[in-house]
Amino acid sequence: MLFHLGGLWRPNELAYLPKLARISSVSGGLITAGVLALHWSRLSFVNDVATGFVEEVVTPIRAMADETIDVGDVLKGIFLPGTIATRSSPVTTGCSSTARRCRTSLMRPDS
Numbered sequence: 760m761l762f763h764l765g766g767l768w769r770p771n772e773l774a775y776l777p778k779l780a781r782i783s784s785v786s787g788g789l790i791t792a793g794v795l796a797l798h799w800s801r802l803s804f805v806n807d808v809a810t811g812f813v814e815e816v817v818t819p820i821r822a823m824a825d826e827t828i829d830v831g832d833v834l835k836g837i838f839l840p841g842t843i844a845t846r847s848s849p850v851t852t853g854c855s856s857t858a859r860r861c862r863t864s865l866m867r868p869d870s
Contacts, residue, residue, distance in 0.1 A: 764817060790823070795816050798816055
């Protein structure tokens with residue numbers, strides 16, 4: 760996530776961020792892009808530079824990156840039989856059929 764944050768921070772400093780039409784991402788980049796999208800309406804642009812970028816995007820990402828994965832969960836993933844897809848978890852519920860369906864549910868949480 761922090762690497763991807765730099766991929767948004769520099770274009771913002773160069774006044775290019777509001778000129779982007781689309782951001783495609785996966786994994787940690789998806790989380791970073793999601794935070795940007797969530798806070799986009801709160802960003803104040805002065806000369807095409809988001810003045811609240813650090814407060815609205817950087818700070819939440821850093822806080823999220825400060826959290827660690829529980830060691831017990833990692834060990835369960837290593838030693839229990841099966842795959843993550845075969846286990847019941849809130850992360851996979853609703854997104855297990857196809858990537859397109861999961862993407863749609865992320866874009867439209869009300870549907």
